[in-house]
Amino acid sequence: MSTINKAATQVDATIIANKRIGAYHQIILSVGEAVRHCRPGNFIAIQVGGDSSRMVLRRAFAISRTSETAQFGGTVELIVAPHGSGSRWLCAQSEGVEVNVVTPLGKAFGIPVEPANALLIGGGYGSAPLFGLADVLKSRGCKVDMILGASNGSKIYAPMEGKRSVNSLKIFTEDGSMGESGRVTSQLSQIVAERDIEIIYSCGPMAMLKAITEIADQLGVMHQASVEESMACGIGICMTCVLPVKDEDGAISMLRSCIDGPVMDGSKVCWDLVGKSTESF
């Protein structure tokens, strides 16, 4: 059998909860046993628009947290920004509605084998998968610090219960409406030095991931970045979500962020070449 998508199943999932939180919706889906294979960094691809939809493509969302209860079985939590037609449709669905999902997909965050000092950095709703990751890291004895950033305070997603695994949380907003004024990278070098950070995990917009990579590379700190690239299929067959990535020998290939990611080694991604002609590779 194939090793690609080997943990994934396609199921009809019921929406257990759909709550507005600031600029986002917290959506909880009952996915059954699939939850046992979900790891922080994995994503879910959801069919949107109902039976007569003119939207032919699935929408991919990072899994924020998972749980298993007697009442609902396995559930996954998603933090969705109602930006496009698909995410707006999903956010408008009421509890009890069934949606077809494929999950878990993608490469998860790598967890250090020995306890380490980890720094988790999220931009906007990119913070969603980091809380589940923080739980796992803490359970492995890691010290977890977190930095969140967004353009304004309503776009910061930081649930109370999510903070229990986090040693410290620093918030930056560009307009200063929450936390400190600035970006997630504003004090990054100092924080890495002061807290003796050994690994950085990040999730958010491409420009943020690129800026973190530059600093992490300078400081010689490992950096696992979860990328956001638009996908048509989420399972590796459409070749649309590709990013230029260097291998050990420095050769560049266009890798699929759905199956070779979304979590990638930040220092291997050629952020400057994203969207550029491939002839120079």
Next chain:
Amino acid sequence: MSTPLDLSTTLGNAWFPSPLFTASGCASSGKELAQFISLKDIGAVVTKSVMNKPRHGRPTPRMAETPSGMLNSIGLQGPGIDAFLANDVPWLLAQGSRVIVSIAGETVDEYSVLARKLRAVSGISAIEVNISCPNVESRGQVFATDCDTASRVIDGVRKVIGGEIPILAKLTPDVTNIVDIAKSVVDAGADGVALINTVLGMVINLDTMKPHLGGKTGGLSGPAIRPISVRAIYQVHEALPKLPILGMGGVSSGRDALELILAGASGISVGTASFGNPSAIASIQKELVTLLAQRGFTSFQQAVGYAHRS
């Protein structure tokens, strides 16, 4: 007691247990879909068009969703024929899957080179010669927009392949008269045609106010193009009723597949529907069996081209 409906089909001298296939460029080389469908239970995996050398393809963005469809602009990213034949074909054959290899070249000679490499490999059911990929640097490379260039490519491949493996020429609907192109590739030795490739399109991003795709233009696929596909298949089957047609274009349900079959398709490739639903081919196959039985057909073959019968 009813006998099970015979779903088998042929394309040239190649036999398939089911008329449902993946579409080239929409299933990579099969590994990704194997978790969701049983590859040996569909007609064949039509692999992504492969070129002689490895290729990076076009820059991102490569995709834009459109009403009931999508534009793609991949630019034939792939591993090159040598790596493909070493890794992907053996894997597919080991799964018990039938394989139709799709090839694409920048020059008439490149197609012949590809054909020569394929001839040395056993187990391949048919070759799709993609002479109509819209995502190449120059539209001049779309061989299938001209009878002369289309037939030169097919002639070159035919001479190399001999009569052993059926050759299907993949055509574009972006021409004035698709029947003329079909006749010219048949004269050059094609055993069948694959209809249709994507339709050239463009989306402009209202934020940047520039073409959205990195390659500016892209290929439109999905249910939006299905009527174009039905029309093209109908026209070609009407003119060349004995010519096997592998039909594709916006098929996402059993009823869609049946429409193309009635127009004259002997096989159906499912492409964009697999992006939205990885098990689409399996559901379409099931639905098609029910629809054929409801209409009194006892075999798939009886339905092919039924729309033309008086």
